[in-house]
Amino acid sequence: MADSYVKVLGTWASPFVMRVTVALHLKSVDYEYIEENLLESKSDLLLKSNPVHKKVPVFIHGDKPVCESLIIVQYIDEVWSSSSSPSILHSDPYERADSRFWAAYVDDKFFPALRRVLFSTTEEAAKEATAEVLEGVVVLEEAFKKLSKGKAFFGGDNLGYVDLAVGCLLAWIKVIEELTEAKVLSEAKTPSLVAWADCFSSHAAVKDVFPDVDKLADFGMKFKAKALNAAAAATID
Amino acid sequence: MADSYVKVLGTWASPFVMRVTVALHLKSVDYEYIEENLLESKSDLLLKSNPVHKKVPVFIHGDKPVCESLIIVQYIDEVWSSSSSPSILHSDPYERADSRFWAAYVDDKFFPALRRVLFSTTEEAAKEATAEVLEGVVVLEEAFKKLSKGKAFFGGDNLGYVDLAVGCLLAWIKVIEELTEAKVLSEAKTPSLVAWADCFSSHAAVKDVFPDVDKLADFGMKFKAKALNAAAAATID
Numbered sequence: 001m002a003d004s005y006v007k008v009l010g011t012w013a014s015p016f017v018m019r020v021t022v023a024l025h026l027k028s029v030d031y032e033y034i035e036e037n038l039l040e041s042k043s044d045l046l047l048k049s050n051p052v053h054k055k056v057p058v059f060i061h062g063d064k065p066v067c068e069s070l071i072i073v074q075y076i077d078e079v080w081s082s083s084s085s086p087s088i089l090h091s092d093p094y095e096r097a098d099s100r101f102w103a104a105y106v107d108d109k110f111f112p113a114l115r116r117v118l119f120s121t122t123e124e125a126a127k128e129a130t131a132e133v134l135e136g137v138v139v140l141e142e143a144f145k146k147l148s149k150g151k152a153f154f155g156g157d158n159l160g161y162v163d164l165a166v167g168c169l170l171a172w173i174k175v176i177e178e179l180t181e182a183k184v185l186s187e188a189k190t191p192s193l194v195a196w197a198d199c200f201s202s203h204a205a206v207k208d209v210f211p212d213v214d215k216l217a218d219f220g221m222k223f224k225a226k227a228l229n230a231a232a233a234a235t236i237d
Numbered sequence: 238m239a240d241s242y243v244k245v246l247g248t249w250a251s252p253f254v255m256r257v258t259v260a261l262h263l264k265s266v267d268y269e270y271i272e273e274n275l276l277e278s279k280s281d282l283l284l285k286s287n288p289v290h291k292k293v294p295v296f297i298h299g300d301k302p303v304c305e306s307l308i309i310v311q312y313i314d315e316v317w318s319s320s321s322s323p324s325i326l327h328s329d330p331y332e333r334a335d336s337r338f339w340a341a342y343v344d345d346k347f348f349p350a351l352r353r354v355l356f357s358t359t360e361e362a363a364k365e366a367t368a369e370v371l372e373g374v375v376v377l378e379e380a381f382k383k384l385s386k387g388k389a390f391f392g393g394d395n396l397g398y399v400d401l402a403v404g405c406l407l408a409w410i411k412v413i414e415e416l417t418e419a420k421v422l423s424e425a426k427t428p429s430l431v432a433w434a435d436c437f438s439s440h441a442a443v444k445d446v447f448p449d450v451d452k453l454a455d456f457g458m459k460f461k462a463k464a465l466n467a468a469a470a471a472t473i474d
Contacts, residue, residue: 052342052376064331071337078330093315094301100308105289139289 006031015168016069025205103165167200243268252405253306262442264317340402404437
């Protein structure tokens with residue numbers, strides 16, 4: 001059916017794109033994946049489908065584009081609600097609100113700090129960001145204990161909305177652990193998240209799209225060098 | 238019923254708090270409003286209910302707190318779904334996604350620029366922010382034409398999610414027009430939004446909580462003076 005044809009415009013290193021592909025795997029939805037090269041030029045389809053932000057992921061259902069990873073995940077959950085797989089968001093309004101709160105925490109607070117660890121142009125800024133990330137995972141450890149109720153996932157027995165929001169950042173957390181001296185997740189401070197990270201990355205919907213950490217670290221270093229060069233150039237101009 | 242008792246912790250000048258009170262009016266839900274004085278000290282109830290962000294609005298339903306204005310609005314819409322008033326979000330998943338996209342645009346792009354017009358510590362930064370706001374309203378004018386389908390509101394015939402997201406910023410837009418030379422909404426560039434702003438601010442659910450623009454401008458100027466003093470102090474330290 002033409003109007004149910006699904007395309008995802010993405011880039012392999014993006015945790016936000018991964019949220020969408022994992023959600024589609026959870027719902028057993030077939031899709032066409034189109035890799036965008038954002039460092040070179042963006043495709044006409046991307047610019048036409050997301051003219052406001054010009055960013056991936058873009059999800060195209062038939063001829064209708066949906067943008068912003070968490071909005072796409074909710075769309076997928078609502079459209080494929082009669083799927084045999086469990087819902088990504090709980091049915092209870094309070095649990096839904098709580099999941100949305102923690103997903104927003106990840107995007108508004110945790111991810112920006114994670115990004116600054118890698119891409120800050122001064123050592124001091126990177127150090128501050130690392131401290132924020134280490135505080136953030138302790139906050140998320142407590143959130144996990146509350147939301148999971150002793151089960152394997154933030155979503156309880158099943159991988160859910162907050163799992164997607166946090167879990168798709170795991171590969172980048174590993175990159176930070178490789179490139180810096182910071183131990184972000186540890187048995188000492190975040191034992192629940194350590195166990196959860198194993199469950200998440202070995203989940204059937206995740207394991208085939210979990211990016212290679214060495215390849216991601218290499219990409220991260222190149223990206224950082226580019227950011228540092230840009231900063232150096234700015235001081236010359 | 239004790240578990241359905243509703244409290245809102247807010248502050249009168251916050252557009253985010255207004256989103257929540259208007260949503261409650263739309264659903265005809267009784268609530269207790271508790272004014273927080275964020276410039277003095279935050280209440281224990283606020284700190285206990287929103288320990289992560291320590292911000293208003295906080296919505297307390299029975300003994301359960303919900304934080305973040307757009308998450309609260311969705312919670313209200315889901316809990317009071319059988320109310321005789323129309324849904325705040327459409328039932329169609331694509332229209333819901335589109336509404337969420339534009340509400341996120343307001344919070345992630347438009348509001349930060351609006352805030353910087355008032356609270357930037359340099360004239361250059363304020364000028365840049367004003368240009369961003371003027372671009373933003375043109376983007377929102379186009380979004381209005383698409384979403385409203387010729388009707389009075391972003392939500393169509395009824396005041397909906399995007400109306401709440403944008404509309405509760407209207408009083409602050411008027412403050413900017415009072416304090417600066419910028420004409421943010423105009424018949425020339427945003428005729429649909431000019432007409433919509435009248436519909437929004439005179440709506441039964443809105444008119445009693447639409448803040449007094451002069452009082453808000455006075456608050457804005459004091460807040461700005463405080464920001465400028467803080468910046469001046471920072472250059473001395």
